[in-house]
Structures are given as C-alpha cells and as structure tokens.
Amino acid sequence: MRDPNRNLIGRWSSFIQRERVYAVPDGIEVEVDERIDVACRRVLYDDVLLVTYHRERGALFLILSGLFAFGFLTLAIYLSTLGTPGVVFGITFSLFGLPFLIAFLLRAIFGVDVITVFGRRSKAAIRYRLRKRRAREVHELICAAVRSAHQKLATEGGDHALP
Amino acid sequence: MATAVEYAGPQCPRCGVTLILAALQQGETICERCQGFFEATIFQPPERRRPQVIETVVVAGPEGANACANHARNAAVTSCQRCGLFICSLCDMNVGAGSFCPSCFDLVRAEGNLKAAPRKYRDYASIARLTAILGLLAYFAWPLVGAISLYFVPKGFRQRRAQGRSGAGMVIVGLIAAAEIAGGIALYGFMIWSFTKTVR
Numbered sequence: 001m002r003d004p005n006r007n008l009i010g011r012w013s014s015f016i017q018r019e020r021v022y023a024v025p026d027g028i029e030v031e032v033d034e035r036i037d038v039a040c041r042r043v044l045y046d047d048v049l050l051v052t053y054h055r056e057r058g059a060l061f062l063i064l065s066g067l068f069a070f071g072f073l074t075l076a077i078y079l080s081t082l083g084t085p086g087v088v089f090g091i092t093f094s095l096f097g098l099p100f101l102i103a104f105l106l107r108a109i110f111g112v113d114v115i116t117v118f119g120r121r122s123k124a125a126i127r128y129r130l131r132k133r134r135a136r137e138v139h140e141l142i143c144a145a146v147r148s149a150h151q152k153l154a155t156e157g158g159d160h161a162l163p
Numbered sequence: 164m165a166t167a168v169e170y171a172g173p174q175c176p177r178c179g180v181t182l183i184l185a186a187l188q189q190g191e192t193i194c195e196r197c198q199g200f201f202e203a204t205i206f207q208p209p210e211r212r213r214p215q216v217i218e219t220v221v222v223a224g225p226e227g228a229n230a231c232a233n234h235a236r237n238a239a240v241t242s243c244q245r246c247g248l249f250i251c252s253l254c255d256m257n258v259g260a261g262s263f264c265p266s267c268f269d270l271v272r273a274e275g276n277l278k279a280a281p282r283k284y285r286d287y288a289s290i291a292r293l294t295a296i297l298g299l300l301a302y303f304a305w306p307l308v309g310a311i312s313l314y315f316v317p318k319g320f321r322q323r324r325a326q327g328r329s330g331a332g333m334v335i336v337g338l339i340a341a342a343e344i345a346g347g348i349a350l351y352g353f354m355i356w357s358f359t360k361t362v363r
Contacts (some may be wrong), residue, residue: 036290039283040311050173118173143204154209
C-alpha cells in the first residue's frame with residue numbers, strides 16, 4: 001500500500017542511476033536506484049542548515065548531445081546530397097539525430113532547476129527539467145517545513161528529545 | 164564499524180566546495196570559487212535539549228540497579244539483545260529494532276541486519292528488467308536469461324506493489340521473458356530438427 005505520508009516530489013535519471021525524492025513528515029527521503037540495489041537516505045528538517053536553488057545547464061550533457069546531434073545531422077545532410085537512395089538514408093540518420101537535437105535544445109534553453117537541501121549529516125538534491133513553477137513551489141514548501149520544524153524544536157525541545 | 168558517508172556540511176551546489184555558513188549571505192549569492200550564482204536560504208537549527216535522565220548506581224543502590232558495562236557509575240536500564248551486556252540509557256541504541264550496545268549496533272548495522280534502519284535493498288524489478296532487455300541481445304541464451312528474468316518478475320511485482328507503485332512494467336517484462344523462453348526453445352528445436360534432417 002502507498003504510504004499517504006510519503007509524497008513523490010521529484011525524480012531524476014542519469015546513465016548511472018535514478019533518483020526518487022519523497023517528502024515525508026519529518027524530512028526528505030532520497031532513493032538512489034543503482035540499477036540493482038536501491039540506497040536510501042534522509043535529510044531531517046530539524047537538521048537543515050542551508051537550502052539552495054539554482055539553474056544549471058550541464059556542460060557534459062550539452063557537449064555529448066550536441067556532438068551526437070551534429071554527427072547524425074551532418075551525415076544526414078551529406079547522404080541526402082548523393083541522390084535518391086541517399087535521401088532515404090539521410091532521413092533515417094536525421095531521425096536518429098533528432099532526439100539528441102531536441103534534448104540539446106531543451107537543455108540549452110530551459111536548463112535544469114536544482115533545489116539542494118543541506119543537513120548536518122546528509123544532503124538531498126531535487127532536479128526539475130521543465131516544471132519550473134513546481135520547482136519554486138517545492139522550494140517554498142521545503143523552506144516552510146524547515147522553519148516550522150525549527151520553531152517546534154525551539155519551543156518544545158523536539159520530538160526526539162529523551163523523556 | 165559503520166561506514167560514515169563522506170559529507171562535510173553545506174557545499175556550493177555548483178562546484179561542491181565546502182561553504183562557511185557564517186560568511187554566506189541570504190538570498191542571491193555567488194560562489195567565490197566557481198563564480199556561479201545560486202539562491203541561498205540559511206537556517207540555524209536550535210540544539211535539541213536533552214534532559215539528564217541517567218540514573219546512577221549510587222542513587223539506585225546495589226539492590227536497585229546493576230551497573231552499566233561501559234559506565235560503571237550509571238545504572239543499567241536494559242541489556243543488549245545481542246551480547247547481553249547491561250547498558251545504561253546513554254548506551255542504549257534503540258531505533259525501533261530492540262536495544263543494542265554501541266558495538267553490537269555498529270556490527271548489526273554494518274551487516275545490514277537492522278530491520279528498522281534499512282539503507283539499501285535489492286530491487287528485483289530492475290534485475291528482471293535488465294536480464295530481459297540484455298537477454299534480447301544474446302539469442303543463444305534466450306531460454307536461460309528468460310528463465311532468470313521470469314524468476315525475478317513475481318518478486319519485482321510484489322516489491323512494486325508493496326511500494327504502492329504500478330506493477331504493469333513487470334507484466335511487460337514477464338511477457339518479454341516468456342517470449343525469450345519460447346523463442347529460445349523454438350530456435351534450439353529448429354536447430355536440432357535441421358541437424359537430424361541433415362544427418363538422415
């Protein structure tokens with residue numbers, strides 16, 4: 001059964017691993033899927049020292065996707081100049097290159113919004129490719145939750161205080 | 164010993180250099196090393212108040228309490244469920260999986276046997292998916308990889324359902340695995356049939 005107190009607030013995939021970030025009542029939970037094993041870690045709101053927000057492009061991603069797009073499209077243009085059979089091959093290669101070109105343009109134009117939450121013992125990063133408004137909302141929600149947790153800790157001595 | 168995660172506090176989110184919070188300004192800020200902009204919201208978490216609850220043997224008396232194995236002056240409140248040592252509330256490492264002394268806690272945690280604090284688990288759905296997809300490339304081993312994938316499919320399905328996620332992906336993987344087994348059997352059957360035909 002789905003835990004009603006555990007809400008998915010972000011996910012991110014790379015060649016090496018996939019990340020899922022959940023908001024839980026007392027903090028943020030990160031599940032890192034290393035393809036076979038899944039590692040979990042938490043950043044508790046009580047421990048948060050810094051929350052940052054920035055937009056990045058990712059040089060490596062831009063270079064790789066740009067190179068692949070350039071390579072396939074150059075080949076496609078060259079083949080299409082060789083006559084009718086070449087045009088078919090050219091179209092095929094341009095179809096191969098199109099996803100790389102789209103990925104390159106999307107990243108170059110929109111970038112990736114990153115929210116990083118630094119705790120005393122651990123950190124969590126949440127990335128958004130296109131949903132910028134959602135990124136802002138989540139940033140505000142995290143900051144509000146951290147403020148609330150710190151206020152509670154200051155007044156009550158915290159949930160985890162010894163009896 | 165439990166392994167510590169390599170993390171040394173707040174860093175620049177762009178370049179990863181360690182930041183000094185006292186020198187950092189709230190709002191739009193710039194990293195001195197990479198010159199990258201980021202928006203910072205700084206917090207100062209209050210310290211947790213920990214009331215003194217450790218009873219000493221002197222107060223409890225020799226009949227009232229046993230001494231802690233690590234702190235001779237403290238009264239034991241429980242015993243370690245692994246090694247049986249008497250431990251005081253200072254040494255009691257209880258995270259919801261019973262009481263452990265600090266050394267046993269480290270050991271049990273390192274072995275991954277602490278059920279209350281799992282930090283890593285095996286993703287059966289990923290194993291099933293990986294074997295099914297990679298198996299497509301190795302036609303000579305289709306029956307084997309199909310069987311391996313099919314073995315992990317129910318486990319992955321149950322795991323996904325337990326996490327509240329859809330099991331539809333596992334159904335597709337199961338179909339691919341079944342197709343690999345069937346294709347492999349058909350392939351080997353055809354090879355045997357054509358071989359015997361040639362021999363005759």
